[in-house]
Amino acid sequence: MNRLAILAWLVMGGLLAGFVFYVADDVGRVQGELRQVEREILKEQRAIHVMAAEWSYLNRPDRLADLAQRHLDLGPLPAERIVDIGDLPVRPTVALLPDAEDLSEGSKP
Amino acid sequence: MIRTFRQRSQHKQWAGLNTEIAPDELLHVEGAQKQALEVGRNRLVLTGIIFVLAFSVIGLRLGELTLSRNGGEERLARDAGSSQLETGRADILDRNGIVLATTLPTVSLYANPNHVRNPGEAAGQLADLLTDLSVAEIEERLSSDKHFVWLKRDLSPRDQYQVNRLGIPGLYFQEEQRRSYPQGRLAAHIVGFADVDNNGLAGIELSLDEALRGSADPLYLSLDIRIQHILFEELANAMKEFQAIGASGLVMDADNGEIVAMASLPSFDPHHPGGASREARFNRATLGTYEMGSVFKIFTTAMVLDRGLLTLRDGYDTSDPIRVSRFVIRDFKPKKRWLSIPEIFIYSSNIGTVHMAMAAGTEVQKDFLASLGLLGRGSIELAEVGDPLVPSPWREINTMTIAYGHGMAVNAVQLASAVSAVVNDGRLVPATLLRREPGDLAQGRQVMKPATSATMRRLMRLVVTHGTGRNADAEGYLVGGKTGTADKQRGRGYARDARIASFVAAFPMDRPRYVVFAMLDEPKGTKATYGYATGGWVAAPAVRKIVQRVGPLMGVEPDFDNFEMELENEMLLQVKAETKGKRLASN
Numbered sequence: 001m002n003r004l005a006i007l008a009w010l011v012m013g014g015l016l017a018g019f020v021f022y023v024a025d026d027v028g029r030v031q032g033e034l035r036q037v038e039r040e041i042l043k044e045q046r047a048i049h050v051m052a053a054e055w056s057y058l059n060r061p062d063r064l065a066d067l068a069q070r071h072l073d074l075g076p077l078p079a080e081r082i083v084d085i086g087d088l089p090v091r092p093t094v095a096l097l098p099d100a101e102d103l104s105e106g107s108k109p
Numbered sequence: 110m111i112r113t114f115r116q117r118s119q120h121k122q123w124a125g126l127n128t129e130i131a132p133d134e135l136l137h138v139e140g141a142q143k144q145a146l147e148v149g150r151n152r153l154v155l156t157g158i159i160f161v162l163a164f165s166v167i168g169l170r171l172g173e174l175t176l177s178r179n180g181g182e183e184r185l186a187r188d189a190g191s192s193q194l195e196t197g198r199a200d201i202l203d204r205n206g207i208v209l210a211t212t213l214p215t216v217s218l219y220a221n222p223n224h225v226r227n228p229g230e231a232a233g234q235l236a237d238l239l240t241d242l243s244v245a246e247i248e249e250r251l252s253s254d255k256h257f258v259w260l261k262r263d264l265s266p267r268d269q270y271q272v273n274r275l276g277i278p279g280l281y282f283q284e285e286q287r288r289s290y291p292q293g294r295l296a297a298h299i300v301g302f303a304d305v306d307n308n309g310l311a312g313i314e315l316s317l318d319e320a321l322r323g324s325a326d327p328l329y330l331s332l333d334i335r336i337q338h339i340l341f342e343e344l345a346n347a348m349k350e351f352q353a354i355g356a357s358g359l360v361m362d363a364d365n366g367e368i369v370a371m372a373s374l375p376s377f378d379p380h381h382p383g384g385a386s387r388e389a390r391f392n393r394a395t396l397g398t399y400e401m402g403s404v405f406k407i408f409t410t411a412m413v414l415d416r417g418l419l420t421l422r423d424g425y426d427t428s429d430p431i432r433v434s435r436f437v438i439r440d441f442k443p444k445k446r447w448l449s450i451p452e453i454f455i456y457s458s459n460i461g462t463v464h465m466a467m468a469a470g471t472e473v474q475k476d477f478l479a480s481l482g483l484l485g486r487g488s489i490e491l492a493e494v495g496d497p498l499v500p501s502p503w504r505e506i507n508t509m510t511i512a513y514g515h516g517m518a519v520n521a522v523q524l525a526s527a528v529s530a531v532v533n534d535g536r537l538v539p540a541t542l543l544r545r546e547p548g549d550l551a552q553g554r555q556v557m558k559p560a561t562s563a564t565m566r567r568l569m570r571l572v573v574t575h576g577t578g579r580n581a582d583a584e585g586y587l588v589g590g591k592t593g594t595a596d597k598q599r600g601r602g603y604a605r606d607a608r609i610a611s612f613v614a615a616f617p618m619d620r621p622r623y624v625v626f627a628m629l630d631e632p633k634g635t636k637a638t639y640g641y642a643t644g645g646w647v648a649a650p651a652v653r654k655i656v657q658r659v660g661p662l663m664g665v666e667p668d669f670d671n672f673e674m675e676l677e678n679e680m681l682l683q684v685k686a687e688t689k690g691k692r693l694a695s696n
Contacts, residue, residue: 042194045194046194046214049194049196049211049213050213050214052208052211053208053211053213053289053291054291055208056207056208056209056211056291056292057291057292059207060291060292060293060295061295061334061335061337061338061339062295062338062342065338076657076658076661077661078657079583079584079585079586079657079660079661079667079669080584080585080667080669082585082661082666082667
């Protein structure tokens with residue numbers, strides 16, 4: 001009986017020791033991984049930082065104006081083109097315009 | 110003797126307790142021996158209890174740590190992962206987060222001359238790369254006795270590669286941080302620049318140097334880089350068109366004093382401030398103080414109306430120039446008749462304005478200008494701020510000339526702040542270059558009655574609809590303003606051919622959101638302006654273009670039929686017809 005108990009305790013102790021060793025080893029490994037990830041984060045942050053500066057440089061208003069002028073069909077927005085939504089004419093319904101189809105065809109260039 | 114013997118025998122007994130003493134012998138223990146046994150047992154129990162307690166505490170704590178999740182691990186993990194990028198100097202951003210100044214990693218080349226084996230040969234190899242040093246200079250540095258000599262700061266990646274390829278022993282790279290300004294010359298005067306060791310030398314970099322060093326959080330300026338671009342471009346266009354030697358301008362939020370754009374031309378590249386002329390580095394918008402000319406009539410008019418000295422129905426005969434000792438005060442375009450106060454303002458009559466100032470007197474004028482912050486130093490967050498030039502002593506002749514903006518010089522920021530107060534119900538808010546948080550209503554000081562401000566808004570609108578500022582009328586945006594043309598001082602007198610032409614405006618005039626100021630230094634008239642180089646001809650069109658572009662961008666709603674305001678304004682001009690004769694008699 002006594003011996004069996006001692007044996008059980010020994011086995012348990014052994015298992016625990018093994019487990020503790022495994023955990024300690026795992027923590028060490030995970031810590032290494034963490035350091036690696038932190039290094040990578042820092043590297044990415046540095047890259048983002050440089051790219052933010054580059055982005056700002058590429059978004060210089062004079063450069064954008066030049067690009068817009070060359071590649072887009074857009075121009076400055078004159079004040080006359082800004083109207084209140086209430087000023088928009090109501091969309092005519094078909095019932096009001098019996099010749100709606102003719103009109104729409106006729107209006108095509 | 111006997112005592113000691115007994116004690117020794119006791120010792121013998123105790124020492125051999127487990128092995129030698131038979132159980133029946135224990136029963137005979139009594140007296141002092143029994144007591145000692147009791148004490149020993151008690152102590153044993155007590156120690157046992159303490160141990161049990163200690164181990165159960167450890168056990169419980171162990172269980173708590175392994176089984177419970179109190180969130181501590183997450184915090185630990187976060188702390189461990191919070192390895193933030195340290196640049197040593199905070200970024201400067203515009204109000205929308207566009208980078209204006211940042212710190213970028215770079216490398217610098219240095220040498221330990223003790224390790225350089227053949228300085229002459231090394232110098233020859235390096236000379237192609239280090240273009241700003243001669244072969245002899247490099248050799249001299251490489252053969253010195255020091256342990257450390259800089260060869261070149263801030264190498265490009267390509268240069269670094271080339272130096273590495275040469276493989277010269279004794280050369281090392283130092284990783285460094287360097288300030289970079291992605292927007293370049295656009296906001297150079299405001300952002301400023303830092304030296305190679307990242308010490309701020311000008312602009313915000315200098316004035317907020319400490320704050321930038323101490324913080325990792327970026328600094329938000331009040332600038333909006335889009336408006337800054339519009340202002341810069343329009344000023345540059347005007348400067349070119351009228352062959353001016355310089356220009357400056359700013360756009361200020363009329364409600365809270367934020368400067369959303371401020372430019373001084375010519376500008377410079379903040380990466381190479383040493384290569385720029387003093388002229389280019391000079392901030393005309395803050396450091397330069399100028400006699401603003403007729404723009405000051407805004408303050409003279411507001412003064413007499415606010416102090417109840419005159420009403421809009423009053424007026425003066427402007428037929429004759431005013432002669433004071435050796436000075437003659439004339440009108441630029443004389444009307445040669447009686448003018449009402451609104452007319453004096455919109456036709457920019459010097460004679461009429463001088464009469465108005467005289468009605469107020471020196472003390473009132475001094476007091477009023479001081480309350481608008483025009484006599485003291487501005488509050489702006491820059492080191493380059495020019496103090497106003499104020500006459501001392503302040504004689505009657507000064508009162509007269511200051512009425513129309515001569516004999517006293519202020520900087521553009523002060524002027525814009527004061528005009529903001531005039532149009533913004535009389536609330537003077539300190540100007541700032543730092544972004545105010547939304548909802549942070551700036552502390553303002555009431556410097557005039559809201560009613561006076563309302564009248565001034567109408568008068569300034571009239572200048573643009575009927576007076577000298579018609580070229581500033583950006584349709585739909587209800588621009589109001591005042592022209593200013595001041596002859597530049599040359600020596601003790603004034604130069605006839607060199608002038609400062611300016612225009613200060615606010616829009617939309619029914620509820621002003623922005624104050625715009627534009628100034629050209631020594632503009633020349635063109636055919637299109639019939640040879641005129643006055644504020645109304647050269648600065649007002651620039652303001653119109655700025656408003657036309659800024660309005661849609663900032664969501665200012667165009668208003669083409671504010672008949673109510675325009676009609677009431679018209680009525681102000683009718684004043685002359687009905688009161689002319691009556692008032693003339695009393696004057």
